Amino acid sequence: MSLLYPLALAALAPLSATIVVLYLLKLRRQRVLVSSVFLWQRAVDDLQANAPFQKLRRNLLLLLQLLALALLVLGLAAPYTLVTRSGGRSSVLVLDASASMQATDVAGSRFEQARRGAMQFVGNARRGDETALVVCGARAAVALPFTTDKRRLQAALKAARPSDCGTNMKDGILLALSLAGKRPGARVYVLSDGAFGQLPAVPASAAVQFVRVGTRSDNVAIVGLETVRSKVHGTHQVFIRIQSFSSEAKPALLSIYHEKDLIEAREITLQPGASVAETYDASLPRPGLIRAELEVRDDLSVDNVAYTFSASDAQTRILLVTPGNLFLEQALLVQPEVEVFKATGLTSSEATAAYEQYDVVVFDRVAPPVGRPSGAMMYVDVDPPAVLGTAGAAAEQPAVTDWDKTHPALEHVNLGAVQIASAKPLSPAAGARVLAHSGEQGIVLGLESPELRALAFGWDFMNSDLPLRIGFPVLLRNALQWLAEGRGGVRRLQVRPGTVLRLSPPADARRATVTYPDGSHRTVAVTEGAVTLADVDRVGEYSMAAGGREWRWVADLRDPAESNLRPADRLRLGDAKIAQASSSPQTEQHLWPLLALVALCILLGEWHLYHRRP
Amino acid sequence: MNDSTHQPAYLLEPAFLRRLEQAALASRRALAGRGKGERRSPRRGTSVEFSDFRAYAPGDDLRYLDWNAFARLRRLFLKLFVEEEDLQVHILVDTSGSMDFGNPHKLQWARQAAAALGYLGLCGGDRVRLYGYADQQFRASRVFRGRGTAVEAFEWLLRLEAGGETRLRAGVDYLARSLTGPGIIFLLSDLLTPDWEPALGRLAVTGGEACVLQLMAPEEFSPGGSGDIEMVDAETGETREVTMGASVVRRYVKERDAFLASVRNGCRRYGFPYLFQETSTPVPDAILRSLRRVGVVQ
Numbered sequence: 001m002s003l004l005y006p007l008a009l010a011a012l013a014p015l016s017a018t019i020v021v022l023y024l025l026k027l028r029r030q031r032v033l034v035s036s037v038f039l040w041q042r043a044v045d046d047l048q049a050n051a052p053f054q055k056l057r058r059n060l061l062l063l064l065q066l067l068a069l070a071l072l073v074l075g076l077a078a079p080y081t082l083v084t085r086s087g088g089r090s091s092v093l094v095l096d097a098s099a100s101m102q103a104t105d106v107a108g109s110r111f112e113q114a115r116r117g118a119m120q121f122v123g124n125a126r127r128g129d130e131t132a133l134v135v136c137g138a139r140a141a142v143a144l145p146f147t148t149d150k151r152r153l154q155a156a157l158k159a160a161r162p163s164d165c166g167t168n169m170k171d172g173i174l175l176a177l178s179l180a181g182k183r184p185g186a187r188v189y190v191l192s193d194g195a196f197g198q199l200p201a202v203p204a205s206a207a208v209q210f211v212r213v214g215t216r217s218d219n220v221a222i223v224g225l226e227t228v229r230s231k232v233h234g235t236h237q238v239f240i241r242i243q244s245f246s247s248e249a250k251p252a253l254l255s256i257y258h259e260k261d262l263i264e265a266r267e268i269t270l271q272p273g274a275s276v277a278e279t280y281d282a283s284l285p286r287p288g289l290i291r292a293e294l295e296v297r298d299d300l301s302v303d304n305v306a307y308t309f310s311a312s313d314a315q316t317r318i319l320l321v322t323p324g325n326l327f328l329e330q331a332l333l334v335q336p337e338v339e340v341f342k343a344t345g346l347t348s349s350e351a352t353a354a355y356e357q358y359d360v361v362v363f364d365r366v367a368p369p370v371g372r373p374s375g376a377m378m379y380v381d382v383d384p385p386a387v388l389g390t391a392g393a394a395a396e397q398p399a400v401t402d403w404d405k406t407h408p409a410l411e412h413v414n415l416g417a418v419q420i421a422s423a424k425p426l427s428p429a430a431g432a433r434v435l436a437h438s439g440e441q442g443i444v445l446g447l448e449s450p451e452l453r454a455l456a457f458g459w460d461f462m463n464s465d466l467p468l469r470i471g472f473p474v475l476l477r478n479a480l481q482w483l484a485e486g487r488g489g490v491r492r493l494q495v496r497p498g499t500v501l502r503l504s505p506p507a508d509a510r511r512a513t514v515t516y517p518d519g520s521h522r523t524v525a526v527t528e529g530a531v532t533l534a535d536v537d538r539v540g541e542y543s544m545a546a547g548g549r550e551w552r553w554v555a556d557l558r559d560p561a562e563s564n565l566r567p568a569d570r571l572r573l574g575d576a577k578i579a580q581a582s583s584s585p586q587t588e589q590h591l592w593p594l595l596a597l598v599a600l601c602i603l604l605g606e607w608h609l610y611h612r613r614p
Numbered sequence: 615m616n617d618s619t620h621q622p623a624y625l626l627e628p629a630f631l632r633r634l635e636q637a638a639l640a641s642r643r644a645l646a647g648r649g650k651g652e653r654r655s656p657r658r659g660t661s662v663e664f665s666d667f668r669a670y671a672p673g674d675d676l677r678y679l680d681w682n683a684f685a686r687l688r689r690l691f692l693k694l695f696v697e698e699e700d701l702q703v704h705i706l707v708d709t710s711g712s713m714d715f716g717n718p719h720k721l722q723w724a725r726q727a728a729a730a731l732g733y734l735g736l737c738g739g740d741r742v743r744l745y746g747y748a749d750q751q752f753r754a755s756r757v758f759r760g761r762g763t764a765v766e767a768f769e770w771l772l773r774l775e776a777g778g779e780t781r782l783r784a785g786v787d788y789l790a791r792s793l794t795g796p797g798i799i800f801l802l803s804d805l806l807t808p809d810w811e812p813a814l815g816r817l818a819v820t821g822g823e824a825c826v827l828q829l830m831a832p833e834e835f836s837p838g839g840s841g842d843i844e845m846v847d848a849e850t851g852e853t854r855e856v857t858m859g860a861s862v863v864r865r866y867v868k869e870r871d872a873f874l875a876s877v878r879n880g881c882r883r884y885g886f887p888y889l890f891q892e893t894s895t896p897v898p899d900a901i902l903r904s905l906r907r908v909g910v911v912q
Contacts, residue, residue: 029842029844030841030843031853032843032844033845034834034847035711035714035720035834035849036847037845037850037852038806038808039866039869039873040845040854040856043866043868043869044854044856
C-alpha cells in the first residue's frame with residue numbers, strides 16, 4: 001500500500017489532540033434542581049462500584065473516536081494498492097514491437113510476455129472501460145483506437161507481431177498521449193523492455209506507467225560491417241565489429257559469406273561487454289553481397305547477421321567534363337559510392353565510348369560533342385542537345401520562382417533562395433519538361449526516356465551562391481541517384497529495417513514484384529512513377545523487379561541500443577518525469593472509500609455505545 | 615419555585631371543613647391535658663363518670679367523701695371520678711428547601727394537611743399548636759383553642775415559607791423542649807435527610823403520641839428524563855453528575871423503596887402511626903381515608 005498525499009498524515013496529531021482536549025473538557029451537563037440528592041446519592045454511589053468499567057467505556061468511546069479520526073486522516077492521505085486492472089475509464093497500451101522484444105530471456109519472448117500482460121489487463125477491464133492499442137516498432141501506429149470491445153482488443157493484440165526494427169518510442173509516447181489527451185484521466189501504459197533512447201518530455205499531469213518486460217542481457221550482436229576495396233590491389237577488406245552485451249564470456253562462430261558461398265569461418269570468444277573488430281581480406285571473384293553471420297547461444301538472434309554489398313559493386317562512375325570547377329568536384333567527391341573521373345573536353349568518338357563506360361556524364365560549361373546522347377547526362381550552363389531543349393539569351397539576376405518539389409532530383413532542395421548572377425532561359429523539347437521556372441521561362445529541364453535521362457541547368461554554378469548552400473550536395477546526390485537509376489542494371493541499397501523505401505521504376509512500368517527475405521512475393525502498383533514500400537521491417541535480402549529493371553536491397557539491425565537487452569529500471573520522460581518500472585499494467589486501487597465506510601461504522605458503533613450508557 | 619403561587623385564597627374547601635367537623639382525632643391512650651376538655655384524662659377529676667375509691671387522707675376535699683360507705687363500714691373513703699380533659703395537638707411542618715418542590719407542591723400539601731389536622735383538633739376542643747422548622751429557624755404558633763381560632767391558625771400556616779436545610783433532629787428536639795405536657799405530635803415531612811432516624815428516636819421519648827406523615831412529590835417518587843445532567847440539591851447546593859437512563863432510574867426506585875420501608879419499620883418500632891402519601895393524593899383523601907385507616911382519625 002502506498003500513499004498519494006502522505007503529508008495529510010501530519011493532520012492526525014493536531015486533530016487527535018483537539019479530540020482529546022474536547023474530551024477532557026467534556027460536555028457541559030444540564031443543571032437540574034432536585035429536592036434532595038439524598039436518594040440519588042445512594043443510587044449513583046451504587047454506580048461507582050462499576051467505575052472501572054465506566055472509565056473503560058468512556059475510554060473506549062475516546063479510542064473509537066480516535067480510531068475513526070485516524071481512518072479518515074488516512075483516507076485523506078489517499079492510500080492505494082496496485083492491481084492488474086484498468087483503473088481509469090480509459091487506458092492506452094503502448095506495445096513495444098521492436099527487435100529487442102524478440103529476446104527469449106523470458107518464457108516465449110519479451111513480446112509474448114508483454115502481450116500476455118496486455119491480454120490480462122484487457123480481460124480484467126471492467127464494464128465501460130475503454131482501451132486503445134498503440135504498437136510501436138520503427139514507426140508508431142494506432143492498432144486500435146479507444147474501444148470497450150474486449151474481443152476486438154484481444155484480436156488486435158493477437159495480430160500484433162514484433163518487428164526487426166529499432167524502437168521509435170518517442171513517436172509511440174506522443175501518439176499515446178495525443179490519444180489519451182482526448183479522454184480526461186486516461187492512463188498510458190508502456191509495455192516495453194526500455195531499450196530505446198531519449199523520450200520526449202510529457203506534461204506532468206500525464207499518467208504514464210512503465211511496464212517492464214525482460215530479465216537480463218545475454219546477447220552478442222554484429223554492430224558493424226563494411227567492405228573497402230583496395231584501389232591498388234583490387235582486393236576487398238571486410239571489417240566486422242562484434243559486441244557482447246552479456247555478462248559472461250561467449251564463444252561464437254563467425255561466418256562470412258559472399259552471396260551463397262562461405263568464404264571464411266572463425267571461432268571467436270567474446271569477453272563480457274567486449275567489443276571486437278574482425279577483418280578479413282578477400283579476393284572476391286565478382287562484386288556481390290557480403291553476409292556476416294554469428295552462431296552463438298544468446299537471447300536475440302536477429303542481430304546475429306549483417307549484410308553489405310562489396311565495395312566496388314555499389315560505385316557510381318561519373319565523368320566530369322569541365323574546364324575546372326572546384327565546388328562541383330569537391331561536392332561530387334564527398335558523395336558516397338561515387339567514383340569521379342575528370343576530362344576537359346570530349347570528341348564525338350570519346351563521347352560515345354564515355355556514354356557506355358560511365359554511369360553519368362556531367363558537362364560543366366563544356367559544350368557536348370554533336371551527336372545523340374544516351375544514358376544519363378547532366379548539362380550545366382551549356383546549350384543542351386536538341387532532344388532536351390534549347391537555350392535562349394542570358395538574363396540578368398533571374399530568380400527561381402517555382403520548381404517541382406516532387407521530382408526525385410529536386411527533392412528536399414530549396415531553389416527559391418538561390419542568387420544567380422545570370423542565366424540562360426531553357427525551352428524544353430518534346431518529352432522534356434521544366435523542373436524549375438524563372439518567371440515564365442524554364443531554368444532547369446529534365447528528360448526521362450528509355451534511352452536517356454538528362455538534367456540541364458541554365459546557369460553556371462560558380463555564378464551563383466548555390467554551391468555555398470546546404471542544399472547543393474543534396475541536389476547533387478538526388479540528381480546523380482535519379483540519373484544513375486536511368487542507367488538500368490541492378491540497383492543496390494542497404495537499409496535499416498523499418499525504412500520506407502521509395503523506388504522509381506522506369507516510366508512505362510505499371511507493376512512491380514517485390515521478393516521478401518522469407519521468399520514470398522508481392523505485386524505492388526507503381527503510382528506516380530514510384531513504388532513506396534513500407535513493409536521493409538525484417539532483417540534479410542529483398543529484391544524488386546519492375547519494367548525490366550531490378551533492385552536489390554538488404555536490411556540488418558546493427559543497432560547497439562536494440563542489441564543491449566539490459567531491461568531499463570525506469571522510463572525517463574524528458575528531464576523531470578520518471579516512470580518506475582512495474583511488472584504488469586497496474587492501476588491504483590484507491591482505498592479511501594473503504595476507510596470512510598469503516599470510519600462511519602465505527603462512529604455509528606460509538607454513537608450506539610454512548611446512548612446505551614446508564 | 616415560589617410557594618406563594620401555590621397558596622389558594624383559602625387553605626381548605628368549606629365542604630372539606632364540614633366533613634372534618636364530623637370526624638375527630640383519636641388518641642390511643644389517655645393523655646394528661648391542661649384545661650377541661652372532652653377527652654378522658656389519666657387524672658382523677660370532676661366528671662360524672664366514677665372511677666375508683668381510695669382511703670381518705672387528711673387534706674382531701676371533703677366534698678368527695680362517700681358518706682354512704684362511711685355509714686355502712688364506718689371508715690372514710692374518698693370517691694374518685696374520671697377527669698375529662700382537653701388534648702394538646704402539636705403539628706410540626708417541615709419547611710426545608712426540599713419541601714419547596716413538586717407538583718402538587720409539597721409544602722402547600724403539608725400546609726393543607728396541617729390545617730385539616732389542626733381543624734380536627736380545634737373542633738374536638740383540643741389545644742392546637744403549629745410549628746414550622748427548617749435549618750436553624752424554628753417557628754411556633756401560639757396555642758389555638760376553639761373553632762373560632764381556626765382562621766388565625768390557617769393564616770399562620772400560610773405564612774410559612776420553605777427554604778434552608780432539613781435539620782429534623784434539631785427540629786424535634788426543639789419541639790420536645792417546648793412541650794408542656796403530653797399530646798399528639800404530627801410530623802409532616804419528606805424525611806429526605808440522613809438524620810430522620812435519630813429524629814424519630816427523639817420523638818419517641820417526648821412522652822406524647824407521635825404520628826408521622828411522610829410526603830413525596832410524584833417527580834420524586836417516579837423520576838424520568840434522560841441524558842447527562844448535573845443534579846443540584848435544593849437545600850445544600852450539593853451536586854451529583856448523573857447520566858439519566860433506565861438503569862439509573864431502576865436503581866433509584868430500588869433505593870427509594872428501601873428508604874420508605876426503613877422509615878415504616880422505624881415508625882413501627884417506636885409505635886408511631888405512619889402514613890406515606892404522594893402529593894398527588896388529594897388532602898381530604900389522605901386525612902379522612904388514609905389517616906382513618908391507620909387509626910389516627912375516627
